[in-house]
Amino acid sequence: MHELGIVFYIIRDVKQVAEENHVEHVASVVMDIGEVSTVMPHLLSDCWRWAADKEPMLQGCESEVNTIPAVTWCDGCKSEYPTVAHGRTCPRCGSENTWLLRGNEVEIKEIKV
């Protein structure tokens, strides 16, 4: 359900950009989705298929997802580590004084027309 709401936002943005560029049909939408963004790519593409086909401008339009790996910064030892494998605790120094650098993205990268 979460993904469906996001798809409605994507459709609104893509239609607006397409209209501004006098595009009649969009072939593909490319998304950047962070690993820890809470958006599941396979659910996003299912929702996309269902909703996009209801829009004449987006019928058959593909959705492509680039997954952005999540990276956390540790303030304890001033280094980066992969978030999904280690969570909030730094694997090098055990510090919990850490925060997410990237991996939370839900972005429309580009459209192909």
Add this chain to the structure above:
Amino acid sequence: MTECIMDELRIIEIKKSVFADNDRDANLLREELKQQGVFLLNLMSAPGSGKTTTLIQTINRLKERLRVAVMEADIDSDVDARKMKETTGVESIQLHTGGMCHLDAEMTRQGLAALSLEKTDLVILENVGNLVCPAEFDTGSSANAMILSVPEGDDKPLKYPLMFSVCDLVLINKTDVMPYFDFDLERCKQNILMRNPKATIIPISAKTGEGIDDFAQWLVNEVQNWKK
């Protein structure tokens, strides 16, 4: 926005967060509410944590001090809005999200338009029961609050970090059943504060009334500050 031609397909670069439009709408709505002196509380939680019962208890203690209205957001049905109206007498409306798991700023604005805002100090938005999606979408609220109930477990702040990090207030509800559950209140508070050092935490029981006066007083203070 840049363009290039590749394999007959033209690429139009957008590079924009899906949440950008909603964030802009929400900031605009928040500013308008500030000017009107209306405080909007966005109340979130998992289904069954006691949002409606807590609100009924709290509003009945508040309504002499503040003019309150309630917006109930659900995927379907109007049971909450009717119950609220019958038990508290305050203005309450039901919003349907049309299958969506959250409310956004535009839906919130439409709901507010149906209320008599000029006669209201505090609007409480009871968001859809869900610990994930509502945290992603700013409603334009003056403050965010959530209810975590004891049966859900003290580890929820670890599992749903975003929800706990966007809330100004966390109510820990159903403290009356604490003896029956393996729930460590101090550990729960630590887990919340690790995500969100600024969070105010109030243990309550909507059933026995414990902590409800503290929540009511928190609301009175927040509304007074908002109107300054």
